[in-house]
Amino acid sequence: xxxxxxxxLPAPRRWIASERASDVEITQAIAEPLFAPAxxxxxxxxxVSLAFALWFMGSIGWLFYQGIGIWGIxxxxxxxxxxxxxxxxxxxxxxxxxxxxxxxxxxxxWRSSINRFAEAMTLFAVAIAGIMPIIHLGRPIYAYWLAPYxxxxxxWPQWRSALVWDFWAIISYLLxxxxxxxxxxxxxxxxxxDRARNRAGQLLYGVFALGWRGSARHWSRLQTLHTxxxxxxxxxxxxxxxxxxxxxxxxxxxxxxxxxxxPYFVVGAMYSGFAxxxxxxxxxxxxxxxxxxxxxxxxxxxxxxxxxxxxxxxxSYATEWFMGWYGGEHSDRxxxxxxxxxxxxPLFWALLICNVALPQALWFPRVRxxxxxLFVIAIAINxxxxxxxxxxxxxxxxxxxxxxxxxxFHFTFWDWSFLIAPxxxxxxxxxxxxxxxxxxxxxxxxxxxxREGAA
Amino acid sequence: MTITKTGRSDEILTTQNVxxxxxxxxxxxxxxxxxxxxxxxxxxxxxxxxxxxxxxxPQTDDGHAWAMVIDASICIGCNxxxxxxxxxxxxxxxxxxxxxxxxxxxxxxxxxxDHGSAASPKLGFQPVPCMHCEHAPCEPVCPVAxxxxxxxxxxxxxxxxxxGTRFCEANCPYKVRRFNFFGYADxxxxxxxxxxxxxxxRNPEVTVRARGVMEKCTYCVQRISVSRxxxxxxxxxxxxxxxxxxxxxxxPTSAITFGDLHQQDSxxxxxxxxxxxxxxxxHLGTRPRTTYLADVRNPAPGLDEEAT
Amino acid sequence: MTAPLLAEYRDPETLRRALxxxxxxxxxxxxxxxxYPLEDLxxxxxxxxxxxxxxxxxxxxxxxxxALGLQWYSALIAYPLNSGGRPLNSWQVFLLVPFEVGVFAxxxxxxxxxxxxxxxxxxxxxxxxIGGFERATQDRFFLLAAAEHDEAxxxxxxxxxxxxxxxxxxxxxx
Numbered sequence: 001x002x003x004x005x006x007x008x009l010p011a012p013r014r015w016i017a018s019e020r021a022s023d024v025e026i027t028q029a030i031a032e033p034l035f036a037p038a039x040x041x042x043x044x045x046x047x048v049s050l051a052f053a054l055w056f057m058g059s060i061g062w063l064f065y066q067g068i069g070i071w072g073i074x075x076x077x078x079x080x081x082x083x084x085x086x087x088x089x090x091x092x093x094x095x096x097x098x099x100x101x102x103x104x105x106x107x108x109x110w111r112s113s114i115n116r117f118a119e120a121m122t123l124f125a126v127a128i129a130g131i132m133p134i135i136h137l138g139r140p141i142y143a144y145w146l147a148p149y150x151x152x153x154x155x156w157p158q159w160r161s162a163l164v165w166d167f168w169a170i171i172s173y174l175l176x177x178x179x180x181x182x183x184x185x186x187x188x189x190x191x192x193x194d195r196a197r198n199r200a201g202q203l204l205y206g207v208f209a210l211g212w213r214g215s216a217r218h219w220s221r222l223q224t225l226h227t228x229x230x231x232x233x234x235x236x237x238x239x240x241x242x243x244x245x246x247x248x249x250x251x252x253x254x255x256x257x258x259x260x261x262x263p264y265f266v267v268g269a270m271y272s273g274f275a276x277x278x279x280x281x282x283x284x285x286x287x288x289x290x291x292x293x294x295x296x297x298x299x300x301x302x303x304x305x306x307x308x309x310x311x312x313x314x315x316s317y318a319t320e321w322f323m324g325w326y327g328g329e330h331s332d333r334x335x336x337x338x339x340x341x342x343x344x345x346p347l348f349w350a351l352l353i354c355n356v357a358l359p360q361a362l363w364f365p366r367v368r369x370x371x372x373x374l375f376v377i378a379i380a381i382n383x384x385x386x387x388x389x390x391x392x393x394x395x396x397x398x399x400x401x402x403x404x405x406x407x408x409f410h411f412t413f414w415d416w417s418f419l420i421a422p423x424x425x426x427x428x429x430x431x432x433x434x435x436x437x438x439x440x441x442x443x444x445x446x447x448x449x450x451r452e453g454a455a
Numbered sequence: 456m457t458i459t460k461t462g463r464s465d466e467i468l469t470t471q472n473v474x475x476x477x478x479x480x481x482x483x484x485x486x487x488x489x490x491x492x493x494x495x496x497x498x499x500x501x502x503x504x505x506x507x508x509x510x511x512x513p514q515t516d517d518g519h520a521w522a523m524v525i526d527a528s529i530c531i532g533c534n535x536x537x538x539x540x541x542x543x544x545x546x547x548x549x550x551x552x553x554x555x556x557x558x559x560x561x562x563x564x565x566x567x568x569d570h571g572s573a574a575s576p577k578l579g580f581q582p583v584p585c586m587h588c589e590h591a592p593c594e595p596v597c598p599v600a601x602x603x604x605x606x607x608x609x610x611x612x613x614x615x616x617x618x619g620t621r622f623c624e625a626n627c628p629y630k631v632r633r634f635n636f637f638g639y640a641d642x643x644x645x646x647x648x649x650x651x652x653x654x655x656x657r658n659p660e661v662t663v664r665a666r667g668v669m670e671k672c673t674y675c676v677q678r679i680s681v682s683r684x685x686x687x688x689x690x691x692x693x694x695x696x697x698x699x700x701x702x703x704x705x706x707p708t709s710a711i712t713f714g715d716l717h718q719q720d721s722x723x724x725x726x727x728x729x730x731x732x733x734x735x736x737x738h739l740g741t742r743p744r745t746t747y748l749a750d751v752r753n754p755a756p757g758l759d760e761e762a763t
Numbered sequence: 764m765t766a767p768l769l770a771e772y773r774d775p776e777t778l779r780r781a782l783x784x785x786x787x788x789x790x791x792x793x794x795x796x797x798x799y800p801l802e803d804l805x806x807x808x809x810x811x812x813x814x815x816x817x818x819x820x821x822x823x824x825x826x827x828x829x830a831l832g833l834q835w836y837s838a839l840i841a842y843p844l845n846s847g848g849r850p851l852n853s854w855q856v857f858l859l860v861p862f863e864v865g866v867f868a869x870x871x872x873x874x875x876x877x878x879x880x881x882x883x884x885x886x887x888x889x890x891x892x893i894g895g896f897e898r899a900t901q902d903r904f905f906l907l908a909a910a911e912h913d914e915a916x917x918x919x920x921x922x923x924x925x926x927x928x929x930x931x932x933x934x935x936x937x
Contacts, residue, residue: 023798023902067643067666068619069636074557076630078621138619138634138667145599145618148833155616156837158600159860160846160853163620167598168830168860172867179870183877187900191798194897210884213891214899216795218881220805221813225877228816229870232823236866243859250856251626252592252739330482401628401736402583403474403483404566407557443799446902450775450799508848594847604845742848 014452015110018292021449026293030438030445031195033288038435041287046431052424059417060135068138071418072410077397081415082136084390085422087244087265088272089129090170091385094237095273096122097177100184101233104226109451110301112444113293116188117284117434118277119181124429125276126174128422133166135418162247169243176236180229183222186212187443241266248392254331255339255396258323264316271309271355272385274302275378280430282375284439293440296369303368306381310359317356331401338399339391343408347387348395354384386419468551470559473567473578484527484568484579485733489753495730506740508590519607519693520716521674523700524726525582526748530565530710532580537563539705540584543675545657546633547664550645553637560633562672563702579750582711584702585610585631585672586735586743593623593632601669608716608744609674617668624669628736629743631671638666674713675700696722716744765916767793767909769893770923770931775801778904781926782807785908790919796890796905798898815876822872827865831857893932907934 018025038046063070073080096118103111134143146157146167157164190212193205212218245265248256278299285294324332339348358380361367368374398408433439474480487495540546540563547560563584571577587610593602594610601617604610612623612632624632637643640663657663660677664670679698686693696714703711714721726732731749734742772778778795782804785792792808795801834857838844843851878884890896890907899905906928910919923931 027798027901067637069553069558069643072556073621073636075559075624075633076557078624078634133620136620138621138636138669139617139665142599142618145616148837153616154842155600156842158595158597158844158846159834159838160595160849160856161598161622162596163598163622165856165859165863168863172863176867176870179874183874187799191900194900206886210878211886211888212883212900213888214796214798215881216797216801216804216808217810218883219797219800220810221815221877221880223800224813224815225873228819228873232819232866232869236863239859239862239866243863251596252628252741253626330478334478397625400630401483401739402566402630403476403479404471404564404583405630406472410556446799509850588847590848592847594845595849597846600842600844600846604847606845 014297015113015295016292016449016452017295021292021445021452023446023449026445026449027191027195027442029290029293030288030440030442031192034192034435034438035195035197035201042431042435046428049424049428049431052421053428055417056421056425059414059421060131063135063414063418064140068136070412070414072412072415074407074409076400076402076405076407077394077409079136079393079397080409081390081418082132083247083393084386085418086129086132086136087247087389088386089125089132089422090173090240090244091265091269091272091389092125092276092382093122093129093173093177093273094241094266094269095277096120096125097173097180097233097237098270098273099277100180101230101237104230105234109448110298112448113295113298113440114277114281115444116181116185116437116441117280117439119177119184120430120433120437120439121273121276121280122177123174123181124426124433126170126177127429128426130170130174131422133163133170162243162250165243166247169240173236173240176229176233180226180233183229184226184441184444185437186210186222187214188438188441190214191442192438238266241269244269248396253396253400254329254335255320255324255392255399258320260316260319260323264313267309267312267316268385268388271306271313272382274305274309275381275385278302278306278374278378279382282371284434287434288439290440293445296371299371299374300365300368303362303374303377306359306377307362310356310362310381314356317352335395335399339395342395342399344391344394344398348391351384351387351391354380355388466555468554470554470561471564471566473569475569475573477570480568480570483566483735484570484581485749486570486579487731487749487751489751492730492751504738504740506590506742518717519679520744521587521608521679521698522714522716522723522727522744522746523584523587523674523703524712524723524732524746524748526710526712526726527579527581527750528731528748529708530580530582530706531708532565532567532578533707534565535705535707536582536702536711537561537565539701540672543658543661543701544673545640545661545663547635547639548645549639553639553645558634558636560635560639560670562631562633562670564631577752581735581747582702583629583631583735584745585674586629586741586745587672587674589742589744590740592626592628592739592741596622596626598622607679609676611673611676612669612671614662614664614668614670619667619669621669628739628741632669633671634669635664635666639664641665695720765910765913767907767934768916768920768923768931769890769896769934770906770908770926770928771895771898772904772906772926772928775904777927778906779804779807781906781923781928784922784926785906785919788918788922790908790910790915790922792906792908794907796896796899796907798901798903801904813876813880815873815880818876819869819873823865823869826868827861830861830864834860889934893934895930903929 071080099111099118100115134140137143146164148157189205189209193202193209196202196205242262245261249258249261251257281294285291321336324336359377394409399406546562549558549560566581566583568579569576591610599616599618601613602623621634682693682698695718700713703713712722712726714723729748733749734746782792795804839851910916920931
């Protein structure tokens with residue numbers, strides 16, 4: 001298939017790498033692949049990711065049958081991969097909301113090219129994150145006890161627990177993200193309805209388009225709603241990650257009880273989220289031949305964001321070490337020493353390389369413009385951020401106030417399963433998404449093309 | 456008896472580390488010279504530091520305030536208390552595979568501190584049950600209020616409310632909570648040498664815990680209940696030092712004292728007046744009800760390390 | 764008012780010029796249909812500002828107040844428990860859940876108010892019967908205008924066509 005929009009290099013315009021991008025061309029470039037039969041690569045990817053998704057479901061089934069003893073957790077290191085996964089996945093979700101909400105409020109036009117799939121990434125990541133605290137439970141069947149409802153035991157949730165805050169944060173964030181995503185999807189669903197060539201497509205897209213006609217009144221209302229939701233979404237996403245930080249900070253343990261955790265978790269989430277956006281943007285750009293729509297300049301600005309975030313992360317780590325030493329508490333100082341030289345030290349050094357050292361290459365414009373280099377850095381950041389989360393858990397629980405009970409975590413096969421299989425499940429959902437829904441917002445792109453003078 | 460080589464090698468399993476780092480020992484196992492005892496200040500309250508939390512607990516107490524004092528100077532580290540606790544409280548046997556994974560179920564452990572040197576160890580013992588903290592870190596983190604305080608100052612674990620988040624154990628500075636990773640007493644038992652667990656081996660007064668719930672020392676709440684029922688039947692108050700916990704009963708040196716802080720002449724109140732009295736990790740502000748009397752040494756002048 | 768006319772234009776600039784002419788000649792511009800939002804078009808069409816934000820504020824505050832009230836009731840009245848010696852009314856941390864719930868409730872009220880104010884969902888509409896209207900969601904710009912009375916109708920059609928309309932269609936109510 002030849003692409004509708006020919007990428008012209010060097011790009012004549014910053015956010016659209018094509019001489020001309022009329023409304024028709026943009027619509028065709030984004031919508032047409034969805035009506036054409038899926039390519040062989042898509043099917044192969046779908047089947048592989050389906051195998052991972054089934055592995056994930058099977059692992060959950062085995063976990064429910066056997067109990068959480070199948071993991072490498074023990075009497076003192078009572079938390080493990082499930083909690084790290086929870087924090088990592090919800091962190092991945094962060095970037096989608098920030099791109100759609102914060103970049104929209106600050107009128108960063110380049111967000112138009114990537115906000116749709118970044119928000120889809122948020123949805124799927126938050127949904128997977130929401131599974132983790134439930135399967136983490138010793139008795140997952142009673143997870144609903146976190147919800148307040150009149151019951152025969154006359155009991156209520158214990159509202160002072162960070163896990164109850166989590167429960168509401170995840171639910172609110174997930175539902176909010178679905179609404180936010182869907183609202184900006186309605187006009188594109190109408191386009192799909194109007195372009196569909198068979199009855200099934202017309203019905204499917206037609207029902208979800210709700211009868212959208214592109215009326216000036218509708219656009220006016222939609223923009224009011226979207227801007228207001230964006231203004232709510234930014235504090236919401238910050239609060240969600242702050243609450244995730246409070247899971248640790250609102251405790252009494254060395255290395256957890258730190259007031260820097262909420263902002264540090266927000267930035268950390270943004271960091272891994274934007275890194276994931278790079279990976280997905282590369283895949284979509286390649287898979288749908290959208291080189292003209294997701295340009296090298298997009299990657300270049302995300303590279304700058306990653307660089308900024310890596311500096312903030314480095315600063316946060318340094319603050320932790322400094323405060324651990326400066327606070328003078330024996331257990332805090334001992335923990336910092338353990339991080340650098342204890343049982344998990346190789347992982348800790350790997351995390352510092354992935355999150356702080358390697359991304360400094362982004363100072364160089366050549367690196368920011370090199371897609372392979374960005375891909376490698378993005379993957380490294382995602383690995384580093386997972387290591388960061390698991391090490392927050394392991395280091396503190398393996399080196400707490402009671403030296404007599406210092407125990408280390410032993411990775412089991414099932415820990416690997418719950419680490420790897422959800423990635424495939426995520427890919428599976430994402431592959432379905434790109435075949436069903438325009439992965440790039442068409443109306444936003446038409447508007448961007450007009451502003452850029454390409455239409 | 457003859458000893459022959461099997462040719463096999465196995466890991467030596469242990470549930471605990473001997474604490475040898477000098478800084479850790481100083482922090483957790485205070486030690487006094489006998490000659491210095493007279494200079495110590497008496498600190499009967501667990502911790503006198505100011506707190507942001509209200510002084511009075513939200514509920515008025517029912518006339519009892521249970522507490523325990525453990526004298527580290529006379530503990531000989533025999534582990535009789537651990538075994539007694541296990542028998543009394545239906546603590547499950549988990550088997551060597553689970554111990555190798557770092558899982559054990561004992562509600563009480565005896566920590567070992569070495570304040571000597573590698574060449575000449577000087578061991579001190581510190582039994583650690585649940586501290587029943589007044590400002591318990593495990594309670595506010597529980598999302599379903601399975602870990603709560605009762606009106607007699609006990610930190611209770613409501614097994615049938617527990618959903619197994621394990622946040623309580625993660626946030627416990629003393630690491631005294633134990634989790635049923637498998638159904639150790641409930642369908643996934645460790646069958647000793649292939650035998651079924653004995654029937655009727657369990658104490659009918661104590662709940663058998665299910666898979667996926669947290670459990671911990673209860674101060675033998677069933678024994679408190681027995682005494683209360685006896686007292687109610689006889690229309691009297693629970694007598695001074697009438698309740699004896701399992702660990703206390705089993706201790707050959709009477710290192711463990713248990714009783715009611717509201718009874719002025721109770722043994723725990725006498726112990727708390729001892730100048731050696733201290734709270735483990737008291738600086739965290741947890742206000743533990745289980746407190747300790749520090750170990751005492753009386754080194755003979757002129758005898759150095761090599762000689763002992 | 765006569766049956767409204769729907770004029771199709773190739774680009775937003777032509778649509779804006781046509782709109783200005785229609786208003787200038789005393790006709791009524793009812794609505795416009797565009798494949799992407801045109802800035803200030805709602806003001807040119809004199810579409811009243813929406814009250815979606817008030818609905819969001821009211822919904823958000825109500826839900827937040829309810830969540831706070833529920834925590835207060837359950838922690839102080841229904842089942843007071845001593846949790847680690849914390850005050851029964853731990854209002855500082857009770858503020859977190861109302862915030863999360865309030866933001867979601869505001870968004871939900873906003874979506875409902877948005878659909879209400881747009882008259883959606885409405886899966887079928889007479890405009891969908893008009894040939895070529897499917898391009899309103901892709902690349903064409905439509906203006907819906909009506910003359911005040913029958914005599915002015917031909918004049919309106921002329922204005923729309925003169926402004927560069929590809930085609931002008933009369934929209935009849937079904």
